[in-house]
Amino acid sequence: MTTLTRLFCIGTLALATGCAHGPATDDSVYQGLGGQGGIRKIVDTFVPIIVADARIKESFRESDLKKLSMRLEEQFCELSGGPCKYKGKDMKDIHDGLNITNAQFNALAEDLQVAMDKNGVAPAVQNKLVAKLAPMQKDIVTK
Numbered sequence: 001m002t003t004l005t006r007l008f009c010i011g012t013l014a015l016a017t018g019c020a021h022g023p024a025t026d027d028s029v030y031q032g033l034g035g036q037g038g039i040r041k042i043v044d045t046f047v048p049i050i051v052a053d054a055r056i057k058e059s060f061r062e063s064d065l066k067k068l069s070m071r072l073e074e075q076f077c078e079l080s081g082g083p084c085k086y087k088g089k090d091m092k093d094i095h096d097g098l099n100i101t102n103a104q105f106n107a108l109a110e111d112l113q114v115a116m117d118k119n120g121v122a123p124a125v126q127n128k129l130v131a132k133l134a135p136m137q138k139d140i141v142t143k
């Protein structure tokens with residue numbers, strides 16, 4: 001790479017214009033979760049905790065837990081900067097009519113933290129994933 005090209009790349013780092021050594025999207029949270037394998041383990045821990053949690057389990061009585069796990073894996077992978085694409089429904093549409101409260105939303109977030117703890121995810125990484133989920137509260141909580 002010529003000096004000029006290198007300078008051009010540095011100058012356009014923020015734009016990520018496709019220079020060979022330009023920045024990939026930040027996948028530090030994805031790596032901190034243990035990549036795809038780590039996320040699968042977290043979700044496999046998380047879903048049984050959810051369906052045993054008296055504060056929220058009623059909502060999942062008729063849910064297809066295999067499908068839910070698959071969607072959560074995709075969603076956490078994409079949100080954390082991993083190479084996946086969430087293929088599920090819009091958060092507002094899927095939760096519409098479930099009458100979810102703030103307390104239930106917080107209960108689920110707490111369950112996720114327990115699942116991440118059990119899988120050895122560092123607290124700073126946990127906080128980053130939860131921070132990415134927080135803006136969804138306005139679409140999920142309807143009661």
Ligand code: HEM
Pocket residue numbers: 056059060063064067068071072075087088089090094095098100104105106108109133134136140
């Ligand atoms: C940060 C909070 C939450 C996130 C990120 C989240 C994410 C998701 C995702 C990805 C799906 C699958 C969508 C699909 O199948 O296309 C889903 C479905 C579902 N969620 Fe949530 N959710 C959250 C909070 C909650 C809460 C608090 C409840 C209830 C207490 C809840 C109840 C459900 C139920 C019952 C389904 C299955 C619906 C169905 O398959 O018919 N969710 N959620």
